[in-house]
Amino acid sequence: MSASDxxxxxxxxxxxxxxxxxxxxxxxxxxxxxxxxxxxxxxxVLGLIGPNGAGKTTLVRVLAAVxxxxxxxxxxxxxxxxxxxxxxxxxxxxxxxxxxxxxFDFTARDVVLMGRHPHVGRFEPLRxxxxxxxxxxxxxAGASHLxxxxxxxxxxxxxxxxxxxxxxxxxPEVLLLDEPVAALDLRHQLHVLQLLRRQADRGLAVIAVLxxxxxxxxxxxxxxxxxxxxxxxxxxxxxxLTHTSLAxxxxxxxxxxxxxxxxxxxxxxxxxxPDFAPxxx
Amino acid sequence: MRSRGMAPAETAPAETAHQVRTAEMHxxxxxxxxxxxxxxxxxxxxxxxxxxxxxLAALLLGALVLAVSIGPxxxxxxxxxxxxxxxxxxxxxSIIDSIRLPRVLVGxxxxxxxxxxxxxxxxxxxxxxxxxxxxxxxxxxAVAAVAVIVSGATAAGAWVLPLGAFTGALGALVLxxxxxxxxxxxxxxxLLLIGIALNALFGAVVSxxxxxxxxxxxxxxxxxxxxxxxxxxxxxxxxxxxxxxxxTLAAVLVFTRDLxxxxxxxxxxxxxxxxxxxxxxxxxxxxxxLTGAAVAVAGIIGFVxxxxxxxxxxxxGPDHRLLLPSAALLGGTFLVxxxxxxxxxxxxxxxxxxxxxxxxGAPVFLLLVLRRRRAPRT
Numbered sequence: 001m002s003a004s005d006x007x008x009x010x011x012x013x014x015x016x017x018x019x020x021x022x023x024x025x026x027x028x029x030x031x032x033x034x035x036x037x038x039x040x041x042x043x044x045v046l047g048l049i050g051p052n053g054a055g056k057t058t059l060v061r062v063l064a065a066v067x068x069x070x071x072x073x074x075x076x077x078x079x080x081x082x083x084x085x086x087x088x089x090x091x092x093x094x095x096x097x098x099x100x101x102x103x104f105d106f107t108a109r110d111v112v113l114m115g116r117h118p119h120v121g122r123f124e125p126l127r128x129x130x131x132x133x134x135x136x137x138x139x140x141a142g143a144s145h146l147x148x149x150x151x152x153x154x155x156x157x158x159x160x161x162x163x164x165x166x167x168x169x170x171x172p173e174v175l176l177l178d179e180p181v182a183a184l185d186l187r188h189q190l191h192v193l194q195l196l197r198r199q200a201d202r203g204l205a206v207i208a209v210l211x212x213x214x215x216x217x218x219x220x221x222x223x224x225x226x227x228x229x230x231x232x233x234x235x236x237x238x239x240x241l242t243h244t245s246l247a248x249x250x251x252x253x254x255x256x257x258x259x260x261x262x263x264x265x266x267x268x269x270x271x272x273x274p275d276f277a278p279x280x281x
Numbered sequence: 282m283r284s285r286g287m288a289p290a291e292t293a294p295a296e297t298a299h300q301v302r303t304a305e306m307h308x309x310x311x312x313x314x315x316x317x318x319x320x321x322x323x324x325x326x327x328x329x330x331x332x333x334x335x336x337l338a339a340l341l342l343g344a345l346v347l348a349v350s351i352g353p354x355x356x357x358x359x360x361x362x363x364x365x366x367x368x369x370x371x372x373x374x375s376i377i378d379s380i381r382l383p384r385v386l387v388g389x390x391x392x393x394x395x396x397x398x399x400x401x402x403x404x405x406x407x408x409x410x411x412x413x414x415x416x417x418x419x420x421x422x423a424v425a426a427v428a429v430i431v432s433g434a435t436a437a438g439a440w441v442l443p444l445g446a447f448t449g450a451l452g453a454l455v456l457x458x459x460x461x462x463x464x465x466x467x468x469x470x471x472l473l474l475i476g477i478a479l480n481a482l483f484g485a486v487v488s489x490x491x492x493x494x495x496x497x498x499x500x501x502x503x504x505x506x507x508x509x510x511x512x513x514x515x516x517x518x519x520x521x522x523x524x525x526x527x528x529t530l531a532a533v534l535v536f537t538r539d540l541x542x543x544x545x546x547x548x549x550x551x552x553x554x555x556x557x558x559x560x561x562x563x564x565x566x567x568x569x570x571l572t573g574a575a576v577a578v579a580g581i582i583g584f585v586x587x588x589x590x591x592x593x594x595x596x597x598g599p600d601h602r603l604l605l606p607s608a609a610l611l612g613g614t615f616l617v618x619x620x621x622x623x624x625x626x627x628x629x630x631x632x633x634x635x636x637x638x639x640x641x642g643a644p645v646f647l648l649l650v651l652r653r654r655r656a657p658r659t
Binding site for chain 2: 095104111
């Protein structure tokens with residue numbers, strides 16, 4: 001802990017991973033994200049959790065540099081993300097949005113191949129390596145069987161796998177995902193979460209918005225709990241998911257115990273709290 | 282640290298199909314995790330693209346020979362080919378050289394320009410129903426052209442009308458961006474709304490000028506221009522259209538992969554390494570040059586830019602690496618044949634080229650809408 005604290009103070013800046021400082025997003029005068037500071041280290045999965053409307057999606061969009069914050073700066077590998085050229089930015093950060101709908105008849109493989117776009121110059125042809133990486137990432141995402149199918153004919157969950165493979169084809173340093181398992185069946189949920197774990201173990205910094213708290217506790221190294229656009233608490237899942245925080249943020253009376261099967265946490269919400277105010281005070 | 286990929290990223294470019302195929306065989310043998318189904322996809326895709334472009338090119342050549350040969354005086358196809366290739370001994374050489382060939386060539390370049398401009402606009406707006414004039418470029422050209430005709434400035438030289446129309450087309454795009462900048466909002470939806478407003482405004486200005494046209498001759502000239510026609514096109518028109526269209530087509534082809542990524546949507550395109558705002562600005566200018574050059578020498582010809590890319594997308598898919606060259610070839614073919622129909626169908630009564638493209642294009646478009654596929658292509 002002390003070593004990383006020192007690096008955060010600037011004595012020895014962390015060369016890799018993502019760091020966001022004082023991110024504030026305002027839309028039509030409303031503050032959607034309020035002064036959020038967080039960091040994701042290479043080799044770690046950071047879970048973004050919080051109730052609906054907490055600002056998780058907006059924050060991830062800022063981290064992916066597809067939305068511009070009113071204040072604050074996102075750095076990847078120590079460099080300000082928004083000042084990087086678009087191509088270089090996409091080599092650093094890949095982003096899988098929640099909505100992956102597409103009206104045009106590309107095959108799944110075509111879409112994954114587009115993940116190579118930031119690596120191929122405008123006047124260069126696609127290389128054999130680009131095709132090989134495309135096939136490898138389709139396999140990694142468990143979507144090889146979809147390769148030749150039109151994305152317009154895929155289910156929402158299948159499309160999500162394809163977009164995950166596309167994001168991996170960026171070969172990024174940081175992988176951002178907005179509810180990557182929301183549309184998936186049980187088997188594919190597990191597959192994707194294990195995949196994220198594996199990618200982190202290979203040295204990526206992974207940040208994922210997750211809704212299922214038990215999954216978040218099991219697969220994430222650290223959790224960041226958001227409410228009303230603010231970061232309430234972040235740290236090890238056991239520090240973040242407590243009876244008190246669940247009551248304050250989600251407004252539920254929950255029991256948190258060790259899950260003997262997974263070694264992670266089991267969270268059982270017993271009741272909603274009657275005097276909980278879900279709006280910002 | 283983790284490895285940066287399955288294969289070294291600095292592998293030499295695959296220049297030949299042979300290299301690609303060799304690599305694929307190697308890959309197919311080494312990758313046990315992937316199913317065998319995608320083996321051979323790349324050569325097949327490449328073969329399909331070459332076959333499609335070859336067929337479209339052959340179709341275009343056929344249409345060119347047909348259009349030059351057929352007229353009030355019929356010329357045998359072989360004679361046409363010989364004359365075009367430089368044989369001056371034919372009695373029909375002067376008809377071909379001074380009347381038919383320039384007209385057909387103008388049709389070819391105008392059709393190609395409109396087909397590609399339409400495809401680009403459809404990609405930028407992510408809407409298969411967009412067309413080259415959606416931002417007011419064509420109607421901007423119309424305002425300038427009608428002003429030139431009504432004011433009698435055409436007397437100053439043959440280049441006044443085309444130059445005026447071209448300037449009007451680019452002026453319309455500048456106006457769209459000026460309004461968007463005033464709002465500090467250059468999203469595609471805002472540009473579209475501004476385009477709708479400008480189209481309405483330009484239409485009203487044209488109507489005002491038409492109703493106050495000084496005499497019937499002027500009025501006839503205006504109506505002719507507004508419906509688009511290739512009648513009496515000369516080599517000077519060919520010269521005017523060839524250079525801007527050829528250069529711009531080549532420039533657009535540089536952005537085919539960017540256009541593919543744009544179809545994923547603005548957010549995904551941005552996240553995939555496309556500088557969306559800059560790409561859109563560059564491509565809107567290129568599409569406006571294409572449209573402006575086409576409109577300048579032929580007037581407003583509708584439906585080519587709408588139907589041609591749509592048709593190709595349905596048959597060959599949305600990949601712009603194939604779509605854009607195909608749209609150029611089929612756009613040229615479509616306009617050359619439409620012009621032939623306009624000249625000959627009710628001969629000696631001739632229709633305007635723009636009328637025929639609409640007469641053919643509108644039903645074809647309806648058919649496409651009705652047959653819009655929702656099932657897999659295979």
